Amino acid sequence: MNIKHHLDEATLMSYAAGSMSQAMALVVACHLSMCTACRNRAHESEAIGGMLLDNLKPAPVGDDALAQVLACIDGLPELEAEPSGASLNTSLNNRASCEKAESFSSNNDQITSASSVPSPLDDYIGSSLEHIEWNRIVPGVHYHDLPCKTERGGVSRLLRIAPGKAMLPHSHDGNELTLILRGSFTDEVGRFTVGDIADLDNEIQHQPLVDSNEDCICLIATDAPLKFSTLLGKIVQPMTGF
Amino acid sequence: MRQAEAPKRWSDRLSDLAKTKDKALYIQLFKHFAPKVKAYIIRLGLVETTAEELMQETMLAVWRKAHLFNPSKAAASTWIFTLARNQSIDWMRKQKYPEYGLESWHEEPDDESDVCEQVVTSDRMAKVISQLPEDQAQVIYMSFYEGRSHSDISARLGVPLGSVKSRIRLASGKIKMMWSDDV
Ligand SMILES: [Zn+2]
Ligand SMILES: [Zn+2]
Numbered sequence: 001m002n003i004k005h006h007l008d009e010a011t012l013m014s015y016a017a018g019s020m021s022q023a024m025a026l027v028v029a030c031h032l033s034m035c036t037a038c039r040n041r042a043h044e045s046e047a048i049g050g051m052l053l054d055n056l057k058p059a060p061v062g063d064d065a066l067a068q069v070l071a072c073i074d075g076l077p078e079l080e081a082e083p084s085g086a087s088l089n090t091s092l093n094n095r096a097s098c099e100k101a102e103s104f105s106s107n108n109d110q111i112t113s114a115s116s117v118p119s120p121l122d123d124y125i126g127s128s129l130e131h132i133e134w135n136r137i138v139p140g141v142h143y144h145d146l147p148c149k150t151e152r153g154g155v156s157r158l159l160r161i162a163p164g165k166a167m168l169p170h171s172h173d174g175n176e177l178t179l180i181l182r183g184s185f186t187d188e189v190g191r192f193t194v195g196d197i198a199d200l201d202n203e204i205q206h207q208p209l210v211d212s213n214e215d216c217i218c219l220i221a222t223d224a225p226l227k228f229s230t231l232l233g234k235i236v237q238p239m240t241g242f
Numbered sequence: 243m244r245q246a247e248a249p250k251r252w253s254d255r256l257s258d259l260a261k262t263k264d265k266a267l268y269i270q271l272f273k274h275f276a277p278k279v280k281a282y283i284i285r286l287g288l289v290e291t292t293a294e295e296l297m298q299e300t301m302l303a304v305w306r307k308a309h310l311f312n313p314s315k316a317a318a319s320t321w322i323f324t325l326a327r328n329q330s331i332d333w334m335r336k337q338k339y340p341e342y343g344l345e346s347w348h349e350e351p352d353d354e355s356d357v358c359e360q361v362v363t364s365d366r367m368a369k370v371i372s373q374l375p376e377d378q379a380q381v382i383y384m385s386f387y388e389g390r391s392h393s394d395i396s397a398r399l400g401v402p403l404g405s406v407k408s409r410i411r412l413a414s415g416k417i418k419m420m421w422s423d424d425v
Contacts, residue, residue, distance in 0.1 A: 009414050010407035014392055017385035018327040022337050029340035039342065043315055044418055049327065050320025051371065052386050058277030059284055062294050066272055069301050070265070076306065120340040149335055151391055174393055174403065203404060223393060 005196040016045035023148040023156030023221035029120035151223040168233040169207035174224030183216030252318040260308040378413035
C-alpha cells in the first residue's frame with residue numbers, strides 16, 4: 001500500500017471524540033483500516049479521550065450495578081482466550097475485525113475477495129465491490145446510497161465514475177471525505193489512488209477527473225450539500241441528490 | 243515517575259484480567275472505571291437511567307473484550323473510553339459506530355511501524371491540556387465531552403468552520419508535541 005493522501009488532523013480528532021456523523025465516521029474507519037500511519041495517529045487522539053475519562057468527577061452508580069453486571073457475566077458462555085500476541089487482535093477495540101477474523105477462518109470466499117472492501121464498509125455492502133446495485137446519475141457516473149446517517153443534508157454513498165469522466169466542478173459548504181477503493185482520479189489537489197483519502201472543506205473548489213482506464217469507485221461522505229459552480233451543475237444538482 | 247504509575251497499574255490489571263478472568267480483579271476495575279464511564283455518558287447529554295444502562299453495557303464489554311486490550315497500544319482508560327464512546331453513539335444513533343481494526347485488507351502483513359512508540363498516559367495528557375490556550379481547550383472539550391461535531395461547534399461559538407478546525411489542529415499538535423517532549 002502506497003498511500004499519499006491522509007486524514008486531516010481535525011478529522012481524526014473528531015472521529016476519536018465520537019463527534020462526527022455516521023457517514024463521515026465510516027469513511028474515516030475505512031481509511032484507518034487501510035493506513036497504518038493514520039491508525040497510529042488515531043491511537044494518540046483516542047488517548048485524549050482516555051485522559052478526559054481519567055479526569056472526570058465520578059458519577060454515583062446504582063447500588064446494584066456491580067451485582068447486575070456480575071450476574072450477566074455469570075450468564076455468559078465461556079469465551080475462549082485469544083492466544084497471546086495474535087496479530088489480528090492487537091488493535092484498539094476491534095470488535096469488527098475480530099468477528100471478521102472468525103468468519104474468514106470459516107469461509108474461503110471471503111478471504112479471496114476481502115482485499116477490495118475494507119471491513120467497516122463490508123457491514124453495509126458485503127465483501128465484494130462486484131455485486132453492488134448501481135443507479136445512474138448521468139452516462140458514466142453511477143451511485144449507490146448507504147444507510148448511514150448524515151448531518152445537515154449530506155450524503156453517504158459509493159460513486160462509480162468511468163474513465164475520462166469528471167465530476168462537475170464544485171466547492172463545499174461543509175466537509176467532504178472521499179476514499180478511493182478502486183482506480184484513481186486527479187483533481188486540483190493531486191492524484192488519488194487506492195487507499196488515498198481526499199479530506200476537503202469549504203476552502204477548496206475542485207473537479208475530480210478519472211485519469212486511468214478503469215472505473216474509479218470511491219466511498220464518499222459530505223455533511224452539507226455541495227456548491228456547484230457551473231450553471232449546469234446547479235441544474236442537475238436536484239437530480240443527483242448531492 | 244511516581245505519577246505514571248497509577249494509569250499503568252490499571253493497564254496491568256486489565257491485561258491480567260484477560261489472562262486470568264479473575265472476578266476480584268474485575269471488581270476493582272469496575273469500582274474505578276464505572277463511575278467515570280457513567281460521568282462521561284452523562285456529559286454526552288444522556289439522562290441518568292440511560293447513562294446507568296450504557297455504563298453497565300460498557301463495563302460488561304470490558305469483561306467480554308478484555309482479550310482485545312493491548313497495553314502496548316493504549317492505556318486502560320483510553321481503551322475503556324473507546325468502548326463507552328461506541329456504546330453511547332450506537333445507542334444515540336441506533337447505528338453501529340464504524341470501527342477500524344487491523345486488516346485482512348493489506349496484501350503485506352503489518353510491519354513494525356504499526357507499533358505505537360509509546361502509550362500515552364493520562365496524567366501526562368492532563369498536564370498538557372491544562373497548558374492549552376482557552377479557545378483551543380474549549381474545542382477539545384466540546385468535541386470529546388459533549389460529542390459536538392465541528393459544524394455544531396462552529397454554529398455555537400459563532401466562528402467559521404475553518405477556524406474550529408484550525409483550533410483543533412493547533413490543540414492536537416501541541417498536545418502531541420508536549421507529550422513527546424515529556425518522554
Ligand atoms: Zn492515512
Ligand atoms: Zn468535492
